[in-house]
Amino acid sequence: xxxxxxxxxxxxxxxxxxxxxxxxxxxxxxxxxxxxxxxxxxxxxxxxxxxxxxxxxxxxxxxxxxxxxxxxxxxxxxxxxxxxxxxxxxxxxxxxxxxxxxxxxxxxxxxxxxxxxxxxxxxxxxxxxxxxxxxxxxxxxxxxxxxxxxxxxxxxxxxxx
Numbered sequence: 001x002x003x004x005x006x007x008x009x010x011x012x013x014x015x016x017x018x019x020x021x022x023x024x025x026x027x028x029x030x031x032x033x034x035x036x037x038x039x040x041x042x043x044x045x046x047x048x049x050x051x052x053x054x055x056x057x058x059x060x061x062x063x064x065x066x067x068x069x070x071x072x073x074x075x076x077x078x079x080x081x082x083x084x085x086x087x088x089x090x091x092x093x094x095x096x097x098x099x100x101x102x103x104x105x106x107x108x109x110x111x112x113x114x115x116x117x118x119x120x121x122x123x124x125x126x127x128x129x130x131x132x133x134x135x136x137x138x139x140x141x142x143x144x145x146x147x148x149x150x151x152x153x154x155x156x157x158x159x160x161x
Contacts, residue, residue, distance in 0.1 A: 005060050013058055068087070083119045084120040103132065137160070
């Protein structure tokens with residue numbers, strides 16, 4: 001029987017989480033430059049999100065990390081705008097409603113931190129992810145916001161919280 005839970009990232013999750021994220025990015029055909037793939041934070045997710053107004057959550061199934069997502073203030077933007085960051089799931093986590101649960105966990109956290117808008121970047125061909133984002137109220141933008149360093153991400157969305 002599966003024991004799936006969503007919880008904040010822990011220090012001991014760093015290695016497994018970096019592996020999960022990179023595996024999903026490769027599976028999705030995401031460029032290795034100008035995307036999350038090359039972010040230095042991937043290897044130190046606990047330390048990266050250990051601070052004020054930011055958090056990263058993992059999906060764990062019987063002790064195995066199968067996905068995650070985080071919230072942090074959008075770099076070089078108003079303190080009212082956060083970013084949904086690094087939301088990726090292994091194939092075994094998909095189609096179970098975990099993406100929606102993770103979105104609610106992240107957006108609830110963002111509201112608790114006083115953010116009024118949430119921004120995200122994705123790839124145009126990530127149709128299932130974009131469908132989920134639209135379902136929870138994200139709308140498309142014509143141009144990127146902030147300074148994520150992800151110049152190869154070509155779909156931008158925002159949601160009022």
